[in-house]
Amino acid sequence: MTSFGIFRNIFYSDIPEVGASIIVVATDQASGDRAARALAEAFWQQRERFIVDLPGVIQGVSLALSLQEDKPVVLADISDNPLSGGSGDTTALLKELIDHSLTDALFGGLYDPESLSRCVEAGEGATVTLQLGGKCSPEFGKPIQAEATVVKLSDGRFTNKGPMNTGLLVDMKGAAHIRVGELDILLTGRALSANDPEMFRHIGIEPTAKRILGLKVKNHFRAAFDPLVSQIIYIDGPGVASNQLTSFSYTRIPRPIWPLDQIEAWDRQGGEREG
Secondary structure, rough: OOOOOOOOOOOOOOOOOOOOEEEEEOOOOOHHHHHHHHHHHHHHHHHHHHHHOOHHHHHHHHHHHHHOOOOEEEEHHHHHHHOOOOOOOOOOHHHHHOOOOOOOOOEEEEEEEHHHHHHHHHHOOOOOEEEOOOOOOHHHHOOOEEEEEEEEEEEEEOOOOOOOOOOEEEEOOOOEEEEEEEEEEEEOOOOOOOOOOOHHOOOOOOHHHHOEEEEEOOOOHHHHHHOOEEEEEEEEOOOOOOOOOOHHHOOOOOOOOOOOOOEEEEOOOOOOOOO
């Protein structure tokens, strides 16, 4: 048996071996080579289908505000989804929601142990000045200074009730429901994707009562949230899981490489790119 691979590793990696992966297991090298090159050719011909162009934060919020729906509209901040490697504390979407002075919106969860600690010290009902988010990855959005009311505190523990991981005990290492203006925000002591409504309900927030939900999620949340919402708008804001590869500073990858560079063809014999 012999194996043949011509590309390796995922596109976020800043390493010389970056690229899509194709591995063939064959009884002899020649047939393995032929199969691998055929699959690589099919992959290359379909490459445009892997490019997903999503609206940015400003466009996404504008679109959500233009909709008149009976159920909430989700703004899915996919580039900072913790299950995709996001820090859970980028601030671009949060800033946009605050700037619009929304009265019926929810944002969460925002991973911010420092702000959570200040809320716990101040207590429920207190008004505190916070530097929200932007601590793990300030290059994707600086902290937002805001006056916030501490609505409710919890230990951050809840049990999933949705169809995904039903009955799972989740520990967010503390949580705080705060309000900036009229915007409800859930602070957490652990970076978690908002995959179950109990993440909000356990502290007294009802997501279905809101017009707009700004969630740090990508796919898993849909099992529980699809029946509760009218539309999902995927947005691509700043973050480590962004679809916009040109926003990253690669220094170790081979160049030229698609889609960062315009590649018209590739060497079908050796699998190398041609500019």
